[in-house]
Amino acid sequence: MEVLLFGMIAEKANTDRVQISATSLSELRTALTARIPDLDRMSYAIAVDRAVVLADRALNGTEEIAVLPPFAGG
Amino acid sequence: MSEVRQHKVKDIFVDGPIDPSFVGTSIAKHATRQDIGAHEIFLGQIRADVVGADDRPPNNVVIAIEYTAYREMALETMTAIREEAFVRWPEMTCLHVHHSLGTIPVGQLCFMVFASSKHRQQAREAVAYVVDRIKSELPIFGKEIFVDNTHQWKRNT
Numbered sequence: 001m002e003v004l005l006f007g008m009i010a011e012k013a014n015t016d017r018v019q020i021s022a023t024s025l026s027e028l029r030t031a032l033t034a035r036i037p038d039l040d041r042m043s044y045a046i047a048v049d050r051a052v053v054l055a056d057r058a059l060n061g062t063e064e065i066a067v068l069p070p071f072a073g074g
Numbered sequence: 075m076s077e078v079r080q081h082k083v084k085d086i087f088v089d090g091p092i093d094p095s096f097v098g099t100s101i102a103k104h105a106t107r108q109d110i111g112a113h114e115i116f117l118g119q120i121r122a123d124v125v126g127a128d129d130r131p132p133n134n135v136v137i138a139i140e141y142t143a144y145r146e147m148a149l150e151t152m153t154a155i156r157e158e159a160f161v162r163w164p165e166m167t168c169l170h171v172h173h174s175l176g177t178i179p180v181g182q183l184c185f186m187v188f189a190s191s192k193h194r195q196q197a198r199e200a201v202a203y204v205v206d207r208i209k210s211e212l213p214i215f216g217k218e219i220f221v222d223n224t225h226q227w228k229r230n231t
Binding site: 004006007008043050051064066070071072073 | 118139141142143144146147148150151173184185205208209210211212213214215216217227228229230
């Protein structure tokens with residue numbers, strides 16, 4: 001699945017999207033940590049279909065996934 | 075009024091700073107609405123912050139913020155916040171939100187929340203509430219650019 005990256009996370013990854021295979025959010029987190037340098041030391045949230053999801057859940061590959069660093073609007 | 079209450083997804087984003095004359099024009103557009111008795115406006119301006127002064131040279135001052143956003147999620151979240159605000163403050167007749175994207179220099183406006191209502195209290199409360207919700211819930215990201223061309227990522231507290 002394609003994962004959208006933003007802000008300081010896109011900067012670290014040197015791209016604004018990565019391809020990841022994962023069947024759950026926890027699997028996705030592990031794969032992202034391996035793919036993006038220092039991600040485990042950064043604060044971020046994962047949005048599934050445009051809403052932040054905290055608990056683990058299954059993913060079927062059709063969801064819109066985004067990795068969001070801290071918000072800074074306003 | 076009906077178009078405001080239809081809750082369609084409105085684009086809040088503008089490229090570059092918000093021109094102060096746009097604020098005046100926005101106010102002027104309400105002259106025909108004779109049921110409005112109060113306007114409340116919040117404007118956010120880029121501040122020349124000295125960030126990380128403890129571990130940076132004292133000349134490291136913010137000269138601009140470069141904003142980006144997860145546009146689709148931001149607009150969906152904003153629509154939900156707008157709907158809640160109209161339920162919570164039924165006297166509010168309109169609510170206009172604009173946020174800049176791109177590089178906004180110090181001293182320029184980057185954020186505007188404008189509510190109108192019959193009396194002042196509902197417009198005041200709605201603006202304070204909507205500003206806070208936007209700052210904490212909209213996926214907008216800000217790169218603080220320093221005078222020496224280094225940068226760090228802003229985070230709302």
